[in-house]
Structures are given as C-alpha cells and as structure tokens.
Amino acid sequence: MVAAGGTQRVPLREGTFTIPEDGGPPRLCGTRCPSCGATYAGQRVICLGCARRGLEPHALSPSGTVWTFTIVRQQPPGSIMKAPYPIGQVALDDGPIVAAAFIDIAPEDVRIGMPVEMTLVPIRKDDNGNEVVAHAFRRRKEAAR
Numbered sequence: 458m459v460a461a462g463g464t465q466r467v468p469l470r471e472g473t474f475t476i477p478e479d480g481g482p483p484r485l486c487g488t489r490c491p492s493c494g495a496t497y498a499g500q501r502v503i504c505l506g507c508a509r510r511g512l513e514p515h516a517l518s519p520s521g522t523v524w525t526f527t528i529v530r531q532q533p534p535g536s537i538m539k540a541p542y543p544i545g546q547v548a549l550d551d552g553p554i555v556a557a558a559f560i561d562i563a564p565e566d567v568r569i570g571m572p573v574e575m576t577l578v579p580i581r582k583d584d585n586g587n588e589v590v591a592h593a594f595r596r597r598k599e600a601a602r
C-alpha cells in the first residue's frame with residue numbers, strides 16, 4: 458500500500474500479514490483446510506483435524522478477543538515499546554490463537570475477553586524509504602458486537 462509521500466508500507470517480516478491495496482484491514486497469513494474447514498495461524502501442510510494434505514492460504518480474521526496477557530515491566534533491549542506494556546495472545550474470530558503485542562491499551566485497562574482488532578504500527582524506514590510496519594492489536598473500535 459502506498460503511504461503518504463509515495464512510499465510503500467512493507468511488513469517487518471515478509472509473509473506474516475497482508476496489507477490490502479483497497480484500504481481494508483490488514484490480516485495475518487494463515488492456512489485453511491478445504492475438507493473440514495479448520496483454520497490455522499501460519500503455514501501448515503497437514504490438517505490436525507482430518508489429516509488432509511494440501512491446505513490453502515487463508516487471510517485470518519482481523520478481529521478477535523484477548524485470550525490471555527501479561528504486563529512487561531522491564532524494557533527489553535532494542536524494543537520500541539515503553540515498559541510497562543501488555544503482551545499476550547488473541548483468539549481470532551475465525552479460531553486461531555496468535556501471539557500479540559497490544560498498542561494503545563494501558564496495562565491497567567487490558568482484560569481477558571476484551572474485543573481487539575489488528576492494526577499496523579510504523580517501525581522505521583528501510584533503505585528505499587519505505588515504511589516498515591509491524592502488526593499489533595488495539596481495542597476494537599466497533600465494540601457493539
């Protein structure tokens with residue numbers, strides 16, 4: 458996607474998530490079983506549900522709920538986050554549970570079951586002037602579901 462100034466947004470790790478051209482929400486890359494419909498985070502070869510080989514690429518739901526969390530109180534070396542901050546796992550609406558950094562949620566406000574959605578966070582510029590982005594989860598805007 459083209460960001461302000463004509464530069465592109467590129468993922469911190471290629472193949473981790475999509476950045477839709479149409480301005481839709483970013484989605485983590487996963488796989489889905491065409492036989493039983495089981496959905497997985499990341500790339501799987503064999504379905505754990507029915508043992509089928511040949512799973513299909515699947516863009517995971519951009520929304521879910523906080524599955525669990527903890528508060529980081531000591532600043533890790535090189536981290537762009539400022540301790541204390543919450544990290545944890547998110548149960549996506551289509552099933553998989555994924556590791557998550559949370560953004561714009563104060564440590565005292567995060568709760569198990571809180572509705573969250575994926576967003577992209579600028580990390581730095583690369584050598585070509587592109588904006589390198591990472592994914593994180595923030596409180597879901599339309600929390601009326």
Ligand SMILES: [Zn+2]
Pocket residue numbers: 490491492493494495504505506507508509
């Ligand atoms: Zn299956």
